[in-house]
Amino acid sequence: MDQLTASSKAFMEYLQIEKNASPYTITYYADDLESFFQFLHQEGVDNLQNVDYKVIRSFLTALYNKKLGRRSVSRKISSLKSFFRFLERDNQVSGNPFLHVTLPRAEKPIPGFLYxxxxxxxxxxxxxxxxxxxxxxxxxxxxxxxxxxxxxxxxxxxxxxxxxxxxxxxxxxxxxxxxxxxxxxxxxxxxxxxxxxxxxxxxxxxxxxxxxxxxxxxxxxxxxxxxxxxxxxxxxxxxxxxxxxxxxxxxxxxxxxxxxxxxxxxxxxxxxxxxxxxxxxxxxxxxxxxxxxxxxxxxxxx
Structure with missing residues (x-):
């Protein structure tokens, strides 16, 4: 089991056991990590310790090139912040490279309702x-x-x-x-x-x-x-x-x-x-x- 797979598995167990996250939340996190890991493989990054701001900037560019909306991108960044916070707490990385990554807050749409x-x-x-x-x-x-x-x-x-x-x-x-x-x-x-x-x-x-x-x-x-x-x-x-x-x-x-x-x-x-x-x-x-x-x-x- 490589580092990415092992870290992802440990994070999912943390969400389920310690955070008591719902199955839907865990699924979203898993999808977000999977897309990030695919990007890292494409970029030849096989160690999470090597993820820095330059890698993150390239990842954001790749997401926008896929025409993802700001809301989807924000969710992925939020998921990865939580993931690296967990890794930092677990001494798997020395710092959280997503800590200072911010995105302009999109205006929340007014929910639709029925008359x-x-x-x-x-x-x-x-x-x-x-x-x-x-x-x-x-x-x-x-x-x-x-x-x-x-x-x-x-x-x-x-x-x-x-x-x-x-x-x-x-x-x-x-x-x-x-x-x-x-x-x-x-x-x-x-x-x-x-x-x-x-x-x-x-x-x-x-x-x-x-x-x-x-x-x-x-x-x-x-x-x-x-x-x-x-x-x-x-x-x-x-x-x-x-x-x-x-x-x-x-x-x-x-x-x-x-x-x-x-x-x-x-x-x-x-x-x-x-x-x-x-x-x-x-x-x-x-x-x-x-x-x-x-x-x-x-x-x-x-």
Whole structure:
């Protein structure tokens, strides 16, 4: 095993065991290291101790020549900074050559969200007389009611839902845990599905599962499966806007803030570690902006 492979393996174990990083995070780091190692092989650099600013500058040039966006480049640099910080701590290198590499911060785009008229079409598209329709309705009501990530939705177990007090137990990124309340529409959709459709789907399975959302063979639904379901619902609703699970999370946060929820509460519900991650949702819709103006400005109307 060469130095690059051994160092990468040790770093992945560090992320998994010490940092408790999610599988998605570990995959991103692995991809970023792999692209950097490929570059080093091309440049004839076989020792990480020989990585200096000149090598890094050539690496950045190679990334931009591939037409990678600033966001992708920034992520790779961030990954490599963390990697070399680990190597330095482990005495594999004498310093971190990425320490002083900075990139201009790109302006964060405002997250896309759905208007209520668009949501209503999605809420009305499922056939609630069959198990699949009941499941799909429960999924979309849950995603919008709670703002949870699709991975959190996919991992949900029956025991995580407490109908007596209307809350869900969610295990999020880095195994961070939180409780999220849900409203009447999600409650009805979930009860209808769990008491009827889910039982019928479960009967098709060879072994029982406690996963809330099941596929048409009675097994636990995957995150990809949820995305496929949502795409089909959008198609059936004849929506012209692009809808993806995270857009429902954006919509949840935007609607909560537009209706008066405070930023800290929304941060807690979303499971954001930093308030800055939640502040991107403080934009308001043009309709609400106009409504507030028309109702508040003394000379807005006759």
């Amino acid at each position: 209520m008229e668009e949501l209503e079409k999605l809420f009305e598209v499922s056939d609630l007389s069959n198990p699949i329709g009941q499941r799909n309705q429960a999924i979309i009501e849950t995603l919008y009611a709670t703002g949870i990530r699709v991975s959190e939705c996919q991992r949900m177990q029956l025991s995580d839902i407490d109908f007596t007090i209307g809350t869900m137990f969610i295990k999020g990124k880095g195994n961070k845990e939180r409780y999220i309340p849900f409203g009447r529409f999600a409650e009805v959709a979930l009860e209808n599905y769990i008491n009827d459709g889910r039982n019928k789907l479960q009967q098709k399975a060879s072994s029982p599962t406690n996963a809330v959302f099941l596929n048409n063979r009675g097994g636990a639904l995957t995150a990809r499966g949820i995305r496929v379901i949502l795409n089909k619902m959008v198609e059936n609703a004849a929506l012209t806007v692009h809808v993806y699970p995270h857009k429902l999370r954006h919509t949840f946060a935007t609607h909560m803030l537009n209706e008066g929820a405070d930023l800290r509460t929304v941060q807690e519900l979303l499971g954001h570690e930093n308030l800055a991650s939640t502040q991107i949702y403080t934009h308001v819709t043009k309709d609400r902006l106009r409504s507030v103006y028309m109702n508040s400005h003394p000379r807005a109307t006759d």
